[in-house]
Amino acid sequence: MNDAIEDIAARIVAAVSGSAAGTDGELVPYTDPLTVPPVIRPGRDERQVIGIALRPTWVRMHSQLPPTLMWGYGGSVPGPTIEVRRGQRVRVDWTNRIPPGSPHPVTAVAVERVPGQADPHNRPGRQGAEPDGDVAALPARSVTGLHGAPAGGGDDIRPDDAVEYGCTQRAEYPNDHRAVQWWYRDHARGISRWNAYAGLVGTYLVRDDEEDALGLPSGEREVPLILADRNLDREDEAAGGRLSGRLLHKTTLVTREHPETGRPVTLPFLGPYTTVNGTIWPYLDVVDGWYRFRMVNASNARVYDLVLVDDEDNPVPGVVHLIGGDGGLLPRPVPVDFGFGAPLTIAPAERLDLLLDFRALAGRRVRLVNKAAGQAPGVPDAAWDVPYPQVMEFRVARGEGTDAFALPAVLSRSCRRSEPEDRGFRRRLVVLTPPTTAGGGGRPELWEMEELDDARARPPAPGVVQVRGPDGAVRTYRRTARRAGDGPGFAVREGTDEEWSLLNLGAPLCPVHIPLADCRVAGREAYAVDGFDPALGGTRAPVAYDGGRRIPVPPGEQGWKDVFRVAGGEMVRVRGRFAGAYGRFAYRCTVLEHADAGMERPFVVLPDEVPGFTGGE
Template sequence: AMPGLAAPNVPLVNPVTMAKFVDALPVPPIAVPTGTRTHAAFGSRPLPFYRMPMRAFSARVHRDLPPTPQWGYAGSTPGPTIVTRRGEPVLVEWANELPTRHFLPIDHNIHGAETSKPDVRTITHVHGARVSAPNDGWPEDWYVPGKSLTALYPGDQDATTLWYHDHAMGITRLNIYAGLFGGFHVHDDDEQALGLPSGEFDIPLMLYDRLLAKSGKLYYPVSDDPEAPWVSECRGDAVLCNGKLYPYLDVEPRRYRLRLINAANTSFFNLSLSHGKPFQQIGSDQGLLAAPTDRLNIELYPAERAEVIVDFSAYAGQSVQLRHQADGIVEFRVRAKGRRDTSVVPAALRPVQRIDPSTAVQDRVLALGEQDDSGGNPMTMLLDGKMWSDPISEKPRKGTVETWTFVNVTGDAHPIHLHLVRFQVLERRPFDLFAWNARKELKFTGPSIRPAAHEAGWKDTVRCDPGMVTRIITRFDGEPGKYVWHCHYLEHEDNEMMRPYELV
């Protein structure tokens, strides 16, 4: 049992006892437009139109477990992958066709989940998409079953691995836990000219952990403290990939491009390959790195992505496992023979122009903090000491460069995500917590740590370590309007660790 959490009222599955690698890995289908429509922003140009109905469904996550009731886009978790190209706008109708009651326990004491609000409310955000504010999935623009919202994604960005997920105020953690997420991939000509593995050899692996009841149902933890009903983290021991626990995938002895996506509520994944060889990482949150970089271990925090090349050519007839910590979570079974592999991994992928910090017009120093109750338990997590409902304090001007300095005064790491923009990590640096708490003074206690190669590309979510200041730089390009920035630990996000910002 986790501290602060009630003992589960139902028997849970112990994943260690489950048979490994008995289910084939599902690769989410590529979404097919239902037709074309026009949008005022693009005149009479016909744009691909997708309809994504959110529905309740049941599916087995493991051969030996009863079907698990879930909620998913187009009735599956992950939902179908939307595949687009740079410069190719698409329209997506996100239709809420869910039942009117949530099947997970709702804690009505959490911000935004007051009893006056309906149990089921959704709004979809495409994580990392460069879109205008009305299309971004503003958390308070949620709607109820029977309603839908059509959003325009202009495709005004480089090739990358994005993902869509629910973002409704105060209840995102339950909606995503229920299964409301899927992939959204952007291609571009430059990326496709590189000759990387593509098509059936380009596979998304959406990773997320759950607590599973023996009945097959998802179990979401509840607090054992009526005074502090907030569950501040949700970690499960069953690590799922694309809807299955311990799946296997038959592969050819050749190179694959794997898109690793952390879709978990609070857990990070520490990924490696069982043969002890490195991944060749080619991309991060916002697309290709300047050059491939070898990595024995890849740590992914919630919402972070890594694109990797794995070459199975020397393992014909053998198997290789993707591991999280010491445990195999996906098994690749390499066939004895395959088709000829004509893919390449060029030494140069895409130039990443570093943003010059001297061009920044503003440095915003923002604390990642918590509000304690008398017993020392955090009641809420705050950004810069402010609540969601406090007036907007961050108003970057369109086209300007800013640095944002996150001062983590908590004992945990927090993956911080900004909507709309892509950014670069400048540095991490240890600081004196006492000087900060006493005088709000930023006193460094060690040297600046520059990002390693895998963090030197474009990002949209950054791990902010405890005891560290984490500084990012971005150019606020995009349509003026209100966007959000938040911690991507969904339990934190739902309990005040989310703030609006306004591009003016």
């Protein structure tokens, strides 16, 4: 181990051991209480309009830090939790009250990785990099999208319709959906990675009678947990000064150059500090009973691998139960015992509905940590991918022992699994390409594909992909769209069922969000993708199904979802019904740096009668 790595490891150990803030400005974990956002419960009058203003606000992210300038909904970070009943139509005026000329809260820099040294992007401070003046001068443009909601195309995420100071974006949400957790955030095209990072996120809950009948923990025992990683600047970079509290968006330029541009490839943002509801490494006082936690990963790019541990970093079994995900309640509870350190994974934009049973933990403290790859829970890694594994701490006090809640055997009978023979599916293929692909400009892309018959197939060729499926047959596809600015390629009939296959040809792990439709994972399949040639931008040999590498669908994916993690060499098949709204929508990678770089595609949902007149599908 060289001196640089030893120095990094020593600093990590000092920080994790809970030492007081020292000359390098590290923070003591579990110092500050968890903040719970305010709640807005609209009345039943459908003429009522909820007004929520986007404003600059000062936030104390940790008691050892000075206040941090952020942007918040309604003056809070995260924004208020909006809570409605199923079928309760709500209108929201999202009004931009961020004054013209206000400095953007985020300092953006890019640093280059030096060969043989640890990746610097996860360290606090700029390491001498100059701030990006274009980001500092950005006008405060915003557009708020309600992620997961089946709303009309005019009320869904409209990244091009950003509003400036004094202007209002009015959205109407019918909320005709089973009990669920959605969430809202800024989606302004090209700059959402900085606007959402500045604090523009919040939770949205829909209630219904089926959920009520379960008697789940509620009130103070139902707590939203919005996870987001952050980085911080230092007061005096040259002197290695203390943390300033200023938000720092630091990305890494990797030394491999893209063959077309000749420029380094920029990796997405990952920050060293985990915030929960806007506070770095908070604690929550609980009593020895059941609690419900509504979790969303609001990070730009970080995937969390969560484990509940005790004071000695040993996993704590029998406490955590997964009861729901993106689209609502699961059919049955899923126990999460962290066997062999197996974590509970949550990618950007995913939601987890968790029950925690603290009844046997009175007088103890347990901690939620982010497990580093190849490390035991609670142990950081010297590569700085997870320099600080801390997330939050639960301090369990002895209550009155009157918690009568019992974990239901069945959660949702409306969450039934549809089998392939139940109904026909319109099938589509979307491929995710590596950042070195010709014509991609050093970025991963989403390609929409159409199948060719033998007479039209001319591989190998740019944009042509051959796939050998589980049945051994080779099918040939050609690219029909690749960029966000390309016109809509998929025309979907409202109320119809579709199966989308998402095939990763070597891109980084991408969580793909499909709006409007609640989908089920029909299968995860392994593929050998070495036949895809990035320099060509197509396959020289078919990418082939790998039957020797099984990828089971985990229990947490047995319910309805709208975000799907797609790893390299993997095809994820998802099925859903596109119903409840018409208009133009966009599916995207939920890594904000990828989406802002164009990794999203529009599609149109039309009334069933319309496609026949327009020539659509």
